[in-house]
Amino acid sequence: MSLSSPIKLNNGVLMPRIHLGVYMTSGRETSQAVTHALEAGYRAVDSAEWYANEKEVGSAILKYLEKNADVKREDVWFTTKLKENRGYDETRKKIRESIRKSGMGYLDLYLLHSPYGGKGKRLECWRAVEDAVAEGEVRAGGVSNYGVKHLQELLDSKPKTVPAVNQIEVHPFNTRTDITSFCQKHGIIVEAYAPLARALRMKNPKVVQLSKKYGCTPAQLLVRWSLQHGYVPLPKSVSKDRIMANKDVEGFEIDEEGMKMLDGCDEYLVTDWDPTDCD
Secondary structure (H helix, E strand, O other), X not given: OOOOOOEEOOXXXXXXXXOEEOOOXXXXXXXXXXXXXXXXXXXXXXXXXHHOOHHHHHXXXXXXXXXXXXXXXXXXXXXXXXXXXXXXXXXXXXXXXHHHHHOOXXXXXXXXXXXXXXXXXXXXXXXXXXXXXXXXXXXXXXXXXXXXXXXXXXXXXXXXXXXXXXXXXXXXXXXXXXXXXXXXXXXXXXXXXXXXXXHOOOOOHHHHHHHHHHOOOXXXXXXXXXXXXXXXXXXXXXXXXXXXXXXXXXXXXXXXXXXXXXXXXXXXXXXXXXXXXXX
């Protein structure tokens, strides 16, 4: 598994294996983090309408492209998300707004940020994403924070396309095997947000022990765990050194015993929110 080799989505589109997360960053901090990431070789950034930083992410990417003629727009993957599931027309409008704000021309991945809003709205908003993909505004559509019941509901509705991605909180302290196994069974890629568990467990004895064993940082260990499970991690940092280090995970491999040890750390640690069981 090489970070330079992309992962293939269920619609055939190729997506980078590691993305920079920009949750809770704004202004210059966002722009600098994106610039550091692109300079470090990241080729994907994960934003959202809710984060209110689509403009900063887009302009940082476009400035980088201007200065680096060998990197094209199609080489950089831009993800953003719908804040609220309000209906078909509103979703189509929000997609166009995200394209305009970011200046990116189109969106590589567009996600419904949560399952809130009820069944009718969820299905209506998904139809809007399908149509945006069909019309070329979006390359791939997906969902975020969807539990098994929300995914099943969507599949039961016989959609034109199955979501390419479900972005959920996943790390060794919140493994969500119910959701991840359902996604893998149905060809939906799991994107792992908060893959570093928001640094709440960096001193966990097993994490410390395995980091020493592999000569890596605790953050690198957690990113590597995510990749070895076949997930696409979105490590968030605004520090240049950490952004670089979080991607530098090809020099070691966690063995089967180490993976089992980390899988056994599950304590359902929710670091932010968990809408996966909402109605």
